[in-house]
Amino acid sequence: MKALDRKLLRDLLRMRGQVLAIVLIVTCGMANLVTMMSTHGSLQLTQATYYDQYRFADVFVQLKRAPKSLVSRFEEIPGVGAVQTRVVQDVTLSVEGLAEPATGRLIAIPEQPTPMLNDLFIRAGRYPEQGDEVLASEVFVKANQLELNDTVGAILNGRWQTLRIVGIALSPEYIYEIRGTEIVPDNKRFGILWMQQKALATAFDMEGAFNDVSLKLMPGASEAEVIFQLDQQLETYGGLGAFGRKDQISHTFISDEIRQLSAHAVFVPSIFLGIAAFLLNLLLSRLVSTQRDQIAVMKAFGYDNLTVGLHYLKLVMVVVLLGAVLGAGLGWWMGRGMTRLYSDFYHFPLLQYEVRPQVLLTALLVSTGAATLGAFLAVRRAVSLPPAEAMRPEPPTTYRPTLVEKLGLQRWFAAPSRIILRNLERRPVQALLSVVGIAVAIAILVLGRFFTDAMGALVDIQFRTIQREDITLVFNNPLSNRAQFDLYNLPGVLRAEPFRVVPARLRFDHYHKLSGINGVEPGGELRRLLDRAQRPVTLPPEGIVLSTKLADILQAHLGDQITVEILEGARPTRAVPVTGIFDELVGISAYMDIHALNRLMREGFTLSGAYLQVDAHEQQTLYAQLKKTPAVASVAMRQTTIDQFNEILTKSMAGFTIVLVGFASVIAFGVVYNAARIALSERERELATLRIIGFTKGEIAFILLGEQAVLLTLAIPIGFALGFGLAALMTEIYDWELFRFPLVITRSTYAFAFVVIMAAALASGLMIRHQLNRLDLIAVLKTRE
Known part of the structure; x- marks a missing residue:
């Protein structure tokens, strides 16, 4: 061992407490960097591979009903590479062991296994061979502890039918399995079921027709142009507005998570490595100060400036390498744990965690760079000391009276x-x-x-102060005001507040957004409009009130006239003034007085659903009746969301x-x-x-x-x-x-x-x-x- 290396070892042992503290901080920074970068890379690679192998679509649109003869016209749109039409329908399910009604999204698939867009990975079981057989999403099966050949009851177009689960499947369309009206998944009460095309079309009178389209685009195709032409062709068929992959809810969730990981991979490790650099600077500055005479002796014995500088940099490298080794191991362990956690929320055929060599190399270079930068001034000071000056003690501080x-x-x-x-x-x-x-x-x-x-x-704010209903009912189709009175005939219903939801495209200047307009009762007690400061928001008799996030997307301000293109019924297009903007925590919503929305639609008093306050003692009876009510498309329980x-x-x-x-x-x-x-x-x-x-x-x-x-x-x-x-x-x-x-x-x-x-x-x-x-x-x- 060289003399300088023996000296380095003695210095490390003498300062072992301080060195250990800095090593631990470098370890934390390295572990954060490895964890975030490796998890980000694993999640991003898994997503891209899954999308590619199972042909996840680029453009989506739902509609009322259209003939299959339109498929050839879709294929002629410039940039369209593949078209998939199908029947998709939400139905009420009765699941054994589950008191509340569940919602199943039935999706039509070909009678025989065929490569298709949004293809299926069958985890267990087999492909459906008969009309009453279905594939069920893996997370729905697990949440309800179902097994192959178990059955669920479903109301299909007003008729009760028993569906047998013969397979368990996954789809790139539902990596994050959630209804569009929710912000957290309820896998017990919402699941995806894939059913033979012929059986599902027959049940809903959709033979030779479809109500859902997915498109795969060619490389370099203009998504905006494809969406425009698709909307033009589907306008007369009740198209609800085409949207790209970035607005598909499952993709949005996982992509936001990946972007968040990328931000954390820069933000958090920077703090730790910055602190480590600061401490290394303090440590080396003090070491150089106390070893002035040793530096002089080294130079007197012929060691040049580079050798002396490298000697002190070696101390930094030892600290960094120790922290890097510990941090890489800790980061690998934490990354595996984080990946397992993600697998509880995002459902892939295989979510494989791996630490790529470039991740470790990047983390090591960043850690080394930060430490070297922190130690640079102290090392330069050691190198610049002339031997004659270094032989003298450091001059005493000039003392002055303090403040x-x-x-x-x-x-x-x-x-x-x-x-x-x-x-x-x-x-x-x-x-x-x-x-x-x-x-x-x-x-x-x-x-x-x-x-x-x-x-x-x-x-607390959203689900206890704003949403005070016990149950939210959504109907299959808009109903007349008579339905509001019928709700009070249901067991245990103490109060019912109607709402009207209308799909629409909102435009202002060249900005636009697909959204729903929510018509609610002004002054409602079960669903209140409050801003972030929990101040009540008053709905005017005319005009539209936007959430701050939606207003930002549209670049609209109070008093502006926005264009509302209704995507339901007669599909009117109206100019509506923005009469309010408020900051809410959930969603990007637009609100109107329900009566104003009915007038905008040129319809009588019509409701899409209702918020219910229910007697707790009658809930089980109510659930049993709702399971058999054909008009009900979905049932959401507020307490379930809180849980x-x-x-x-x-x-x-x-x-x-x-x-x-x-x-x-x-x-x-x-x-x-x-x-x-x-x-x-x-x-x-x-x-x-x-x-x-x-x-x-x-x-x-x-x-x-x-x-x-x-x-x-x-x-x-x-x-x-x-x-x-x-x-x-x-x-x-x-x-x-x-x-x-x-x-x-x-x-x-x-x-x-x-x-x-x-x-x-x-x-x-x-x-x-x-x-x-x-x-x-x-x-x-x-x-x-």
Whole structure:
């Protein structure tokens, strides 16, 4: 072993506590980087492979009814590579063991297995051979504990039919299996069933017709042009507006998740590696300062500047490599866990987790680059020291009166307190960086709990304050006002508030968006319109009220006239004034007074469904009747949605919070311990002198640790503010069309961050106090010759 390498080993052993703290921080940054990048890559590759192998479509459209003779016209549209027409129908299901009615989406498939768009992967069982046999989605089967050859009851066009499950399947169209009206999956009460084309068409009087189209585009085709021509051809057949893959709900969810992972892969590791670079700079600066004479001797023995610089850079590389190895292993383990978690929400034939070599290489280069950048100034200082100057002790600091002394306030402080204030004021940059490091740790703790706070607030605001109904009924077709009175004849219905939902394309200038216009009763008690501040939103007798997100998409403002193209009934096109814009958390909705919407449609009082308040004692009887009611297309229970939200919160956020808390604790401990340890090494002579002249061990511990306590006190409010800012940034990142996070941070989150940071500070303080008690006064006070 070379002499410089032996010296490096001795330095590492002597500073093992500080080195270990920095290694742990590098490990955290490396683990985050590997976890996020590998999970992102695995999820993205799995998605792309699945889409390609099972021919996921590019353009989709639902309609009322059209003849199959239109297929040839669709194929003639420039850019269209393949066309798939089918019958798709939502029906009410009765599942054994499930008291509530479920909703099944029946999708027609060819009588014989044939390659098609949105093709099926059959996990178990076989392809349907008879009209009453179906394939069921895997997640629906698992949620209801169904098995092959089990049956479910279904109302098909007013007729009761028993359907036998002969196979379990997956489709790229339903990787995230959810109804378009929901924001969380309810796999027990919503499932996909694939049925033979002939049997399903016959049941719904759709022989020779279809009500759903999927298109695959050729490379380089214009999606917008294809959508335009498709809408033109389907306008007379009740087309509900074609849309591209980016607006397909399953694809939207998983693509947003992939983009989020990509953002996290940059954002979170940057914090850890930045802190590691800062600590390495402190460590090497102090090492160079204490080894001035050794640097001089090395140069006197003929070591050139490059060799000396590389010697100190080796220390950085050792720290980085140790952190990289530990971080790669931890990142691999965390990535596997995150992939397993994603498999609970996103359903692929195989979600294979892998860490590609380029991921590890990128993570290593980033970690090495950050550490080298942090150590650069200290290494340059070591290289630039001339031997003659390095042989002399470092010149003493020029002392000046502190601010406290200038103001004449020193008499209010005891001698140890004045020493603390004097040292902080004379090293402002070092103190500031320590404060920033601790504040970042606190901010990460706040951020880790923010997601739980935000999800809890979202559930509370949306599903307890805004949505106060027990059940939401949606009818197969719009019904007259008589249906509102009929609802009160159902068992246990205490209150029924009608609503009207109309599919429409909203336009303003050259912006447009497919959306639904929700007509609700003004002043309704079961479904209220509230903004983020929970202020009531009043629906005017005329005009339309937009959510802030929808208004942003359309670039529309209060008072603007937007064009509403109704995609139902007579399909009128109207200019409607924007009479209100409010900030809601869920969806991108447009609202009108239900009577104004009926007038816009030029129809009498018509409703698409109703919000129901139900006597809890009559719920089971009501569910049994709804299962047999042909007019009901779907039934949604508010409490079920709340339970699903809480389950997702428990699954996804618990582990995420634990990881962030652990990593933030590492940062807190690393920053506080390194700052205190460096302060001890810089002031050993001063503290030893104070001991010699009569200061007790407790008093010198107060001087050293009191300085860290002041830094911690300054960092706590800054960390809280920084955490709030990061949470605000997250609300911008998670500004999705489906839902938005409210900016809510509870007192318990701040208290939690405070307790964790104090525990980390206490642990590092105890370690420093132990080292102070073992201080060798004679060795420290020896004067350099």
